[in-house]
Amino acid sequence: MAIAKNNGMKxxxxxxxxxVAAQSIGEPSTQMVLENFHQxxxxxxxxxxxxxxxxxxxxxxxxxxxxxxxxxxxKSIMKDLGKVKALKKKIxxxxxxxxxxxxDENFNNASMQLTLNKEKLAMYDLTDRGIVSKLEKIEGIxxxxxxxxxxxxxxxxxxxxxxxxxxRVMFVKVRNMNIAGVKGVSNIGIETTDDGAxxxxxxxxxxxxxxxxDGVDKNRVYSNDPFEVMxxxxxxxxxxxxxxxxxxxxxxxGVDVSYRHLMLVADAMTFYGTIKSVGRHGIAGSKNSxxxxxxxxETIKHFTNACVFGESDPLTGVxxxxxxxxxxxxxxxxxxxxxxxxxxxxxxxx
Amino acid sequence: MASNYDLxxxxxxxxESDAKKISKKFNTxxxxxxxxxxxxxxxxxxxxxxxxxxxxxxxxxxxxxxAYRYVVKG
Numbered sequence: 001m002a003i004a005k006n007n008g009m010k011x012x013x014x015x016x017x018x019x020v021a022a023q024s025i026g027e028p029s030t031q032m033v034l035e036n037f038h039q040x041x042x043x044x045x046x047x048x049x050x051x052x053x054x055x056x057x058x059x060x061x062x063x064x065x066x067x068x069x070x071x072x073x074x075k076s077i078m079k080d081l082g083k084v085k086a087l088k089k090k091i092x093x094x095x096x097x098x099x100x101x102x103x104d105e106n107f108n109n110a111s112m113q114l115t116l117n118k119e120k121l122a123m124y125d126l127t128d129r130g131i132v133s134k135l136e137k138i139e140g141i142x143x144x145x146x147x148x149x150x151x152x153x154x155x156x157x158x159x160x161x162x163x164x165x166x167x168r169v170m171f172v173k174v175r176n177m178n179i180a181g182v183k184g185v186s187n188i189g190i191e192t193t194d195d196g197a198x199x200x201x202x203x204x205x206x207x208x209x210x211x212x213x214d215g216v217d218k219n220r221v222y223s224n225d226p227f228e229v230m231x232x233x234x235x236x237x238x239x240x241x242x243x244x245x246x247x248x249x250x251x252x253x254g255v256d257v258s259y260r261h262l263m264l265v266a267d268a269m270t271f272y273g274t275i276k277s278v279g280r281h282g283i284a285g286s287k288n289s290x291x292x293x294x295x296x297x298e299t300i301k302h303f304t305n306a307c308v309f310g311e312s313d314p315l316t317g318v319x320x321x322x323x324x325x326x327x328x329x330x331x332x333x334x335x336x337x338x339x340x341x342x343x344x345x346x347x348x349x350x
Numbered sequence: 351m352a353s354n355y356d357l358x359x360x361x362x363x364x365x366e367s368d369a370k371k372i373s374k375k376f377n378t379x380x381x382x383x384x385x386x387x388x389x390x391x392x393x394x395x396x397x398x399x400x401x402x403x404x405x406x407x408x409x410x411x412x413x414x415x416x417a418y419r420y421v422v423k424g
Contacts, residue, residue, distance in 0.1 A: 220356065229357065234392035235419070236406055237357035243410075244357075259411045273385040273422060 014334035016318070018268075021261035025246075028255040029054060053249045057242060060269065060277035062227060067205035069185060072220040073198065084190060084198040087215045091200070092188050094124050094180040096131070105171055110154040110162055112171050118148060124180055134179045141170065182209035207232045226275055235270050242266040242275075289313050291320035360407040363396040364418075369403035372418060386419035393421055 011017060032051045048056060048065045056065065071091065077083040097103075101117040116128065128145045135143045135152065140160050142153040152174055154160055154167060161170070185204035192198055205225040211218055211232075223229055224245055230238035243259070243266035250257050268283055269276055276282035280297045287293050290313045294302040305311075315321060321328045364372070373380050380403060386393055388400050398404055400423045408417050 222356070232391065233358050234361075234390045235386055236359055236361070236392060236408075240357045240359070263410055267384070271384050273387040273390065273419075273424060 014329075014331045016330045017264060021264045024257055024261045025250075025265070028250065028257060032250070032253045032255060049249065050253055054246065057226070057245055057249070058265070058269075058278045060226070060275045060282065066203065067223065067225040067228070069202050069204050069207065069210065069224075070220075070222040071200040071202065071210055072217040073200075074215055074217050077215060078197040078199075081190075081198060083215070084200070087213070088188050088190060088200055089124070090181065090215070091185055091202070091210060091213055092181045093178055093183060093186050093204075094126070095175070096135070096177045096179055097175040099124065099126060099131070099179070100175075103175065105167075107164055107167055110167050112152045112174065114150040114152065114175075116148045116150065121148075126180060131179050135174060135177060138170075138174065138177065141174070182206050182213065185210065230275060235273055235275075238275055239266045239270040242269060287317065289315070289317050289320045291315075291323050292317050295319045295323060358392065359409060361392045361396060362405040362407065363398050364403045364405050366402070372403065380420050383418050383420040385422045387424040388421055389424060390421075 029051060032054070052065070071087075072078070073084050073087050077087070096114065099117055099120040100114045101120075102115040104113040104115075106112065116131070121127070128148060128150065132143050132145050132150060135141070135150070140155050140157065142155055144151050144153075152171070154162060154170055156162075160166075182204075184206040185202050188200050188202040190198050191201055205223045205228040207221050207223050207228055208231075210216055210221055224241075226238045226241050226245075229241045243262045246262040246265065247257075247259060250262075265278070269278065271283075272286075276286070278284065280293075284296050285293065290302060290306040290311050294306075296319075313320060315324070315326070316329070318328045318330055327333045369380060373383075380401075383403065386398075386404060388394075388398070393404065396404065398421045400421050402421045404419045404421060406417045406419060408415055
């Protein structure tokens with residue numbers, strides 16, 4: 001009984017799994033939220049939801065609208081709010097512009113004076129010297145400090161851009177310089193689980209930066225940016241992330257799609273070792289057949305290119321066989337009948 | 351490099367004779383298997399050069415199975 005049930009759940013040979021997956025995801029997604037509204041509340045990182053998130057994942061956008069990162073503290077400090085807050089302070093990015101009370105740009109001699117805010121410095125445990133040493137990493141500027149005032153001067157070298165535009169660009173860069181915390185991780189919020197443990201949710205995707213911080217559970221850092229996950233953990237992790245994110249996005253909207261369809265999408269997207277989008281620039285554009293590509297989008301471009309480069313079409317897929325009116329190799333079309341030579345002779349002999 | 355991570359399943363580098371057996375089992379040349387770049391963090395960790403096969407012990411929704419990826423240059 002159980003075995004029969006199990007076998008019944010298996011996919012039959014020749015089943016058009018891709019088409020079934022496309023329909024299974026496509027139909028319920030018409031019922032999902034079309035726009036992501038701005039939500040009220042104190043949640044620090046607002047994630048993209050609903051159909052926009054689904055499209056973002058499937059299109060494999062390099063820059064997601066809102067990248068979020070989930071950071072779990074180590075088990076020993078998980079339930080200690082004070083220590084979690086300390087961890088948050090360690091991670092949260094601080095830029096130069098956040099600790100200054102005033103700045104004065106002088107375009108005549110290409111210098112800028114930054115007046116530091118003492119209270120803010122104390123809040124972030126920063127010192128003048130620490131900031132200066134960080135700023136000195138920027139090429140082409142001289143940094144000096146005296147009594148909570150930092151002077152930044154652009155060096156008089158040949159390569160230095162001393163036009164007004166160039167000076168402005170450099171000064172903005174200085175003010176946006178990261179001086180503490182992990183680069184790109186901001187708006188950290190502390191959230192609680194049901195059993196009283198705390199964890200951090202932040203905007204940003206800098207996993208490798210967060211992994212270097214002590215006190216972070218290195219096995220639980222999670223970001224919703226597939227490309228960053230691929231870079232840090234590899235293609236298999238990215239595959240799991242895409243499938244999980246698709247599943248979660250649909251679940252939030254009360255849409256229940258079998259995980260197998262989502263796995264298939266994730267598998268197809270990561271087949272070549274990197275993340276490819278589903279559209280014409282990705283999977284559909286890398287099909288073997290000229291006809292199949294031309295049948296999808298940009299018909300003329302594909303035919304002219306095929307003519308110029310002398311491409312041939314093996315006619316193995318579905319779209320091209322429908323086009324030329326042949327039986328498609330799907331379902332029962334996948335099997336062919338053959339006959340033994342000895343039997344053939346017998347039939348002919350009759 | 352983090353590996354013991356919810357998202358990263360166990361990776362195993364297969365010997366070349368095992369790879370041939372698997373290629374035969376699926377009746378597919380190794381070049382047609384799903385790919386993994388040589389520069390992939392997990393491939394680097396296993397020191398897998400291009401042309402090797404990596405077995406991935408996946409656990410999807412509680413269902414355990416083995417998937418394979420063929421390491422390519424890149």
